Amino acid sequence: MPFQPVKFYQTGTFTVGNRLLALEQRSVQANMQRTNSLNSGHRACQGCGEALGARYAIDAAMRASNKQLIAANATGCLEVFSTPYPETSWQIPWIHSLFGNTAAVATGIAAALRVKGRREVRVIAQGGDGGTTDIGFGCLSGMFERNDDVLYICYDNEAYMNTGVQRSSATPPAARTATTMPVGPEPGNVFGQGKNVAQIAMAHNIPYVATATVADLHDLEYKVNRAMGMHGARYIHIFVPCPLGWGAASNDTIRLARLARETGLFAVYEAEHGEVTSVSKIRKRVPVEDYLKLQRRFAHLFGKTPALETIARIQAMADKNIRKFGLLEQGGQ
Amino acid sequence: MDKPFAITLDVGSSLANHTGSWRTSRPLYVDSLPPCNNACPAGENIQGWLFHAEAGDYEAAWRVLVQDNPLPAVMGRICYHPCETSCNRGQFDSAVGINSVERFLGDEAIKQGWKFAVPDKASGKKVLIVGAGPSGLSTAYHLVRLGHQVVIFDAGPLAGGMMRFGIPKYRLPRDVLDAEIKRILDMGVMLKLNTRVDNILDTMKSGGFDAAFLAVGAHIGKRAHIPAGSAAKVLDAVGVLHSMEGEEKPMLGRRVVVYGGGNTAIDVARTAKRLGATESIIVYRRTREKMPAHDFEVEEALQEGILIKWLSTIKQVSDEGALTIEKMVLDDKGFPQPTGEFETLESDSLVLALGQDVDLSLLNGVPGLEIKDGIVQVMPNMMTGHPGIFAGGDMVPSERTVTVGVGHGKKAARNIDAWLRGGEYAAAPKHELAAYEKLNPWYYSDAPKIMRPMLEVVRRQSTFDEVQGGLDETSAQFEARRCMSCGNCFECDNCYGVCPDNAVIKLGPGKRFEFNYDYCKGCGICVSECPCGAIKMVPEDV
Ligand SMILES: Cc1ncc(C[n+]2csc(CCOP(=O)(O)OP(=O)(O)O)c2C)c(N)n1
Numbered sequence A: 001m002p003f004q005p006v007k008f009y010q011t012g013t014f015t016v017g018n019r020l021l022a023l024e025q026r027s028v029q030a031n032m033q034r035t036n037s038l039n040s041g042h043r044a045c046q047g048c049g050e051a052l053g054a055r056y057a058i059d060a061a062m063r064a065s066n067k068q069l070i071a072a073n074a075t076g077c078l079e080v081f082s083t084p085y086p087e088t089s090w091q092i093p094w095i096h097s098l099f100g101n102t103a104a105v106a107t108g109i110a111a112a113l114r115v116k117g118r119r120e121v122r123v124i125a126q127g128g129d130g131g132t133t134d135i136g137f138g139c140l141s142g143m144f145e146r147n148d149d150v151l152y153i154c155y156d157n158e159a160y161m162n163t164g165v166q167r168s169s170a171t172p173p174a175a176r177t178a179t180t181m182p183v184g185p186e187p188g189n190v191f192g193q194g195k196n197v198a199q200i201a202m203a204h205n206i207p208y209v210a211t212a213t214v215a216d217l218h219d220l221e222y223k224v225n226r227a228m229g230m231h232g233a234r235y236i237h238i239f240v241p242c243p244l245g246w247g248a249a250s251n252d253t254i255r256l257a258r259l260a261r262e263t264g265l266f267a268v269y270e271a272e273h274g275e276v277t278s279v280s281k282i283r284k285r286v287p288v289e290d291y292l293k294l295q296r297r298f299a300h301l302f303g304k305t306p307a308l309e310t311i312a313r314i315q316a317m318a319d320k321n322i323r324k325f326g327l328l329e330q331g332g333q
Numbered sequence B: 001m002d003k004p005f006a007i008t009l010d011v012g013s014s015l016a017n018h019t020g021s022w023r024t025s026r027p028l029y030v031d032s033l034p035p036c037n038n039a040c041p042a043g044e045n046i047q048g049w050l051f052h053a054e055a056g057d058y059e060a061a062w063r064v065l066v067q068d069n070p071l072p073a074v075m076g077r078i079c080y081h082p083c084e085t086s087c088n089r090g091q092f093d094s095a096v097g098i099n100s101v102e103r104f105l106g107d108e109a110i111k112q113g114w115k116f117a118v119p120d121k122a123s124g125k126k127v128l129i130v131g132a133g134p135s136g137l138s139t140a141y142h143l144v145r146l147g148h149q150v151v152i153f154d155a156g157p158l159a160g161g162m163m164r165f166g167i168p169k170y171r172l173p174r175d176v177l178d179a180e181i182k183r184i185l186d187m188g189v190m191l192k193l194n195t196r197v198d199n200i201l202d203t204m205k206s207g208g209f210d211a212a213f214l215a216v217g218a219h220i221g222k223r224a225h226i227p228a229g230s231a232a233k234v235l236d237a238v239g240v241l242h243s244m245e246g247e248e249k250p251m252l253g254r255r256v257v258v259y260g261g262g263n264t265a266i267d268v269a270r271t272a273k274r275l276g277a278t279e280s281i282i283v284y285r286r287t288r289e290k291m292p293a294h295d296f297e298v299e300e301a302l303q304e305g306i307l308i309k310w311l312s313t314i315k316q317v318s319d320e321g322a323l324t325i326e327k328m329v330l331d332d333k334g335f336p337q338p339t340g341e342f343e344t345l346e347s348d349s350l351v352l353a354l355g356q357d358v359d360l361s362l363l364n365g366v367p368g369l370e371i372k373d374g375i376v377q378v379m380p381n382m383m384t385g386h387p388g389i390f391a392g393g394d395m396v397p398s399e400r401t402v403t404v405g406v407g408h409g410k411k412a413a414r415n416i417d418a419w420l421r422g423g424e425y426a427a428a429p430k431h432e433l434a435a436y437e438k439l440n441p442w443y444y445s446d447a448p449k450i451m452r453p454m455l456e457v458v459r460r461q462s463t464f465d466e467v468q469g470g471l472d473e474t475s476a477q478f479e480a481r482r483c484m485s486c487g488n489c490f491e492c493d494n495c496y497g498v499c500p501d502n503a504v505i506k507l508g509p510g511k512r513f514e515f516n517y518d519y520c521k522g523c524g525i526c527v528s529e530c531p532c533g534a535i536k537m538v539p540e541d542v
């Protein structure tokens, strides 16, 4: 059954909690006893979407697994900012793999637990978009194909942030990164074929695939919970804005994630065994400019002579998503 | 060294790393002034009482409400609710039905028999109040709460002032009014009816009063110079409405013409209709847009079949009641100008609703008073030019509404109290306004306003039954929950959830939140994602 949001007419449908809702209708994050899996003192930048997304996801997984959880973590910001030797922010058993082999390390942990008969202990692998869509892609596909009992979570901030904002295969067209400078006839990243790992995961027919953003906590927690309720290979792709890499204000992190969804640029849905089972509809549709303008990585599109054609191409991507996933309510415009 | 291979340091927690030192500005929880509270002439803490109504704790809601206004069931019916006009939710979908919820709470209090608490400490001071209308009653209520003894003198046969003798029953049923007045009197307020004060200084002296509050209202109908035949029936609106409360109802006839454009004109025309007039016609010299009466009342009158002749003045009344009407046009400044075009309108009676004057006779011989245009001037503390004599309501310069009168009562009581104690009342500084731009409307679900039921028109044309109904509990609670809690934390947990650094400490139900500045990096996400604008960012001294 797809996610049924609480219909609460003040707030509560969208806010983290609400004093008037029953405890079980509030999010894990509203709970005073949440794990805080990724604790204070970590060295992520101000307003880091990845730090937020990781705490949201792992706290939810901790609740779902009754705190029986081990996580393997690819190299990347999340690993670096959380564990400068000898400190750690993790409140869970956590292991740092290499940049490209997290899926394989998690598969190994799952196999070891199976051998030891510890079926109650669940395994998560997590990494950035670089670690997932590029270098770790082979291991990940293998994990899917073998249907290993691992939930893989990708925190997508659309570039290699940890090493100084280089392009990844998840970097959107036209975005400025250290390796796609806004120069020449097609400034910023190229309009390529794209590489949608959530769709590729679906093509493996694994039990569960979902996308989510840090702007919709209830949906994100629901999806982690749903995934934790299943066994086999599962994949959740979480959209996490990066203030530093995107050139955005640190207080705009959630707003950007919301806009990515509301423009249609990032489709939020879930799928089981290769078939989409639910789609988060757009609530208030906005043009892509509203999203792009808040980020300096797209500033070259809004110079003296705005790059109208490029903006139109990005809008066309959003429109295509809207068509493809049916992101508008029936009768919506 | 007893450490695993290649490990030289103990595992430490990142809690040792105080990231708060990165911060250049810090978030702060604030309580800002919601626009509804700001607009309320009675100074109600509307957001504050809606907060309890949302949770279904109606008694707590009512108790917060009556800290400022002792007449919620009355006000929930007849207040023109400027709170709703300025409600931020109006910019989102439609304003919160504050007035409906107020009425629900007021009615609930009457039903449940909730009483006012009386302080056990008496000040030993005695205050005379002249006039048992809204501002007199409100002053009495607040003075008793401040520990003073209060006596009210009223010239009329019943308490209530304009609430009884000016506002028709179909807008304010008398049992509701009586219940709310009784609750105030039950606090130990002494009320002397049919007691006219002829000389305020004498009355104060003989009664041993330490101060007085005058609130005699404005009950004298203004007369216009319209040449009228000696047999013509010309009445004034205040008189007509007043006599509605007596044994003998006014005889207005089948064709009643009301002259004027204020709320009183509408009240009289609607009353005439209910008394059996086949035609009840309002003659007004300007247009609907310029009419001082509230548009919803004009609308309700039109629904009941009241006719309105716009851009018309009455020039003359013949013995038989034929009115000579001159057509007007508006000039570029919006003032009506005569056209020289005339017509005749037959009538059985003409009621003038051209405004009211104050009966100032009780003030004869009081030194120091300043009276301008027939109205008593008061200082910002509501005191007249004579020390110890305060005044409020319709007899001082102000908008003449019940709500304003009630607001005067609270203000006057505080100042009288300060004066009696030999000090001066200083109001707490106003909080910053919680403007709509400070909210994050994303978090509010769409929820259209619930309108109150209206009596069907046929019954409105022939009976004095209450026109507007109340909301049932579910609807009243729904309305309360539409409040966006502008500028005041309502514990939605957003800040606690959205901080990437766990730097918000949740203190538990009813206790709100606290920042942990050891770790807060100052990203400002909590500020941006707070639905109600209850957090602000302030620069750190660096
Ligand atoms: C094999 C290998 N190549 C390169 C690196 C350097 N490196 C560390 S993190 C990183 C980028 C991580 O990007 P992503 O996976 O998107 O995570 P993010 O930092 O953006 O969260 C790179 C290139 C490495 N650690 N190992």
Ligand code: SF4
Binding pocket: B034, B035, B036, B037, B046, B047, B050, B086, B087, B088, B089, B095, B096, B098, B482, B483, B484, B485, B486
């Ligand atoms: S939404 Fe609530 S707090 Fe805000 S103005 Fe309206 S009634 Fe007042």
Ligand SMILES: [Mg+2]
Binding pocket: A128, A129, A130, A155, A156, A157, A158, A159, A160, A161
């Ligand atoms: Mg990345």
